[in-house]
Amino acid sequence: MTCKVITNVVVFTVDRTDRIIKNGTVIVRNGLISAVGKKEEISIPIDADEIIDGRGQMALLPGLVDSHNHSSLMRGVAENMRLVDWLPVYDLEHRACTEEDAYHAARLSYLECLKNGTTTIMDMYRYMHRSAEAAGELGIRVHLAPYAADVQPYNFFETARDNEKLIKTHHMTQNGKIRVWMGLENLFYCSEEMYKGAIRAQQEYGVGIHTHGCEQEEEEQTVIRTFGKSTIDMLEQRGILGEKTLLAHCVWVNDDDIKKMAATGTNLAHCAISAAKLGCGVARIPLMLKEGVNVSIGSDGVIDNNSMDLFQEMKFASLIQKATNCDASIMSANQMLRMATINGAKSLNMENEIGSIEVGKSADMILVDFFRPNLQPVFWDEDETNLLWNLVFAAKGENVDTVMVQGEVLLRQGKSTKVSESEVMIMAQRQGEDWMRRREVHKKLTGLS
Numbered sequence: 089m090t091c092k093v094i095t096n097v098v099v100f101t102v103d104r105t106d107r108i109i110k111n112g113t114v115i116v117r118n119g120l121i122s123a124v125g126k127k128e129e130i131s132i133p134i135d136a137d138e139i140i141d142g143r144g145q146m147a148l149l150p151g152l153v154d155s156h157n158h159s160s161l162m163r164g165v166a167e168n169m170r171l172v173d174w175l176p177v178y179d180l181e182h183r184a185c186t187e188e189d190a191y192h193a194a195r196l197s198y199l200e201c202l203k204n205g206t207t208t209i210m211d212m213y214r215y216m217h218r219s220a221e222a223a224g225e226l227g228i229r230v231h232l233a234p235y236a237a238d239v240q241p242y243n244f245f246e247t248a249r250d251n252e253k254l255i256k257t258h259h260m261t262q263n264g265k266i267r268v269w270m271g272l273e274n275l276f277y278c279s280e281e282m283y284k285g286a287i288r289a290q291q292e293y294g295v296g297i298h299t300h301g302c303e304q305e306e307e308e309q310t311v312i313r314t315f316g317k318s319t320i321d322m323l324e325q326r327g328i329l330g331e332k333t334l335l336a337h338c339v340w341v342n343d344d345d346i347k348k349m350a351a352t353g354t355n356l357a358h359c360a361i362s363a364a365k366l367g368c369g370v371a372r373i374p375l376m377l378k379e380g381v382n383v384s385i386g387s388d389g390v391i392d393n394n395s396m397d398l399f400q401e402m403k404f405a406s407l408i409q410k411a412t413n414c415d416a417s418i419m420s421a422n423q424m425l426r427m428a429t430i431n432g433a434k435s436l437n438m439e440n441e442i443g444s445i446e447v448g449k450s451a452d453m454i455l456v457d458f459f460r461p462n463l464q465p466v467f468w469d470e471d472e473t474n475l476l477w478n479l480v481f482a483a484k485g486e487n488v489d490t491v492m493v494q495g496e497v498l499l500r501q502g503k504s505t506k507v508s509e510s511e512v513m514i515m516a517q518r519q520g521e522d523w524m525r526r527r528e529v530h531k532k533l534t535g536l537s
């Protein structure tokens with residue numbers, strides 16, 4: 089029986105009423121939150137193993153959920169390209185990818201995410217038994233959805249068989265921190281058979297399905313030309329729309345598509361920075377929210393985004409909507425925080441376990457140090473505070489001081505408690521250079537150089 093106490097902190101519960109506690113205490117027993125309240129209402133148990141004192145300078149938030157990510161070592165190597173031109177270049181990374189590449193990619197990516205306050209990642213990548221190994225070293229929570237494809241010439245990706253094997257060997261391992269979903273690249277990379285297989289696996293193992301769609305206008309038009317209907321209609325025909333499905337992107341969806349997503353409970357991983365960077369456009373998030381789609385936030389990984397800081401992501405995703413809709417009243421700080429926490433949890437079917445600071449949930453929480461010039465001063469009016477706006481529109485990942493998952497402290501004073509960060513970076517540098525050399529060979533072979 090372990091007991092941790094976090095006290096003298098501003099608690100952003102992200103519960104149903106978005107309660108903010110000005111000077112709060114949270115008790116964690118055996119990795120679960122056992123009490124949340126005002127400091128004067130909660131007494132510190134005598135058997136507490138550790139007391140983390142925020143000294144009135146820390147905000148306690150639910151750990152952030154990055155609902156669409158691709159761990160990678162390829163940062164800043166495929167720039168200034170539209171998605172259609174970018175995809176064949178991206179494939180070079182995968183043609184050259186080895187198990188060792190995937191392992192070091194996961195270590196570096198997960199470390200970066202943790203340092204930015206992300207406690208749960210949906211990672212779509214390769215050789216994911218090695219991603220699980222990396223996650224175990226860092227202690228982070230990861231959903232693994234292999235990049236699976238079976239249509240020529242994309243069969244250098246993972247197979248449905250690899251995916252099913254990964255479910256058998258890794259789903260719900262590491263005390264439930266590792267969950268395996270069925271991964272499908274997209275409609276052009278995966279045959280009808282693969283969708284059927286994914287549904288069968290979903291029923292047999294109770295896992296979810298994660299895939300991409302409607303990312304770029306040209307891509308969506310090609311879907312309509314090829315299949316005679318929109319991506320969302322195709323996914324409906326293939327039987328995968330539903331609460332256990334998470335779609336990334338959905339920039340180019342029509343009004344009926346949005347209604348279908350809402351009616352079926354299909355979740356969205358909104359990747360605002362990635363969509364902007366790849367020139368895909370701006371997803372119609374205000375309408376999706378109005379129709380009742382569960383919208384969460386994904387970074388899409390370093391190759392599409394260059395960074396994986398969900399604080400940046402919350403700010404950008406809000407501003408791009410305010411700007412393009414010419415409406416400053418939409419996408420509030422409160423809405424953005426929900427998207428990065430509880431909505432993310434829901435998109436991974438984990439809203440009863442993580443995503444808010446409530447009794448009975450797993451202690452996946454972060455402390456943000458707000459005694460920093462970029463987050464001061466802080467004002468209060470009853471239970472309302474500008475700190476909420478400061479956190480969403482002014483905070484950076486580097487303001488994150490402490491990260492815990494299942495009550496275990498994984499980051500203290502901004503540093504990993506589990507791994508040597510320099511060792512992770514040195515190994516990633518070495519592996520990255522080697523990977524880039526092997527990638528060059530494929531570049532010549534495919535005539536892309």
Ligand SMILES: [Zn+2]
Pocket residue numbers: 156157158300336388
């Ligand atoms: Zn993606």
